Amino acid sequence: MKKILLLDDDQEILLVVEALFIMERFEVQTTNTCTNFIPMAEEFRPDTIILDYRLSNGNGGEICRKLKAHPSFKNTPVIIFSAFAQPDFDFMQFGCDEFIAKPFDIDELVGATRRLLGFKQLSA
Template sequence: MEILVVDDNRDICMLIENILISEGYNVQSCCNPQDFNTIIEKSKPKLIITDMLMSGFDGRTLTKDIKQNPQTQDIKIMLMSAHPDASKISETIGVDDFLTKPFEIDDLVHKVQELLKTT
């Protein structure tokens, strides 16, 4: 798997997954953010696309856990959110890119292409 999408909104997961599959990427969705660790252990993705604010879970925590673990710290992370301060927050927590919700499909695809170029 190249890309893991983590969002508590199944529709967002499926939308992003379908867009990226149509672009030729190997993508898996995780609509229960509590399960992402299990998925990462089984198949280490090159890129994680995650929402910042999710029910009972936080993309900031996910980012911190990934970036502090020597076995996963090289995984690229794209944080997405509609929160007005999310772009500034993302700069302080070590994500590799940020995507504002709602997003344009071309922006998503371009950002993914750029992030996977450097892996």
């Protein structure tokens, strides 16, 4: 079973996304704080990480940079999702593998996650 680590400071989003990925047969761990995020990731060993960009106690972009610089996570896919989508702002500068704007489409989030994890896409 593939594992997802999810960071968002909005408890409702955490609950919805957690339920969504559990239904998709992923193991999910969530947190609403940046505090000790890297040690949490080291313990959980996720296959992919989903980060909110704007957090009440940190910045998902900076966490992404730290993850991509960390030997254990440099190849772990990271998705940043945020309501802070601006046409002149490039979220890829943080090293993420995908950016998804909030409000997000459930199929888009699941599809991006599955694609980054190497799942084959189903034909329509």
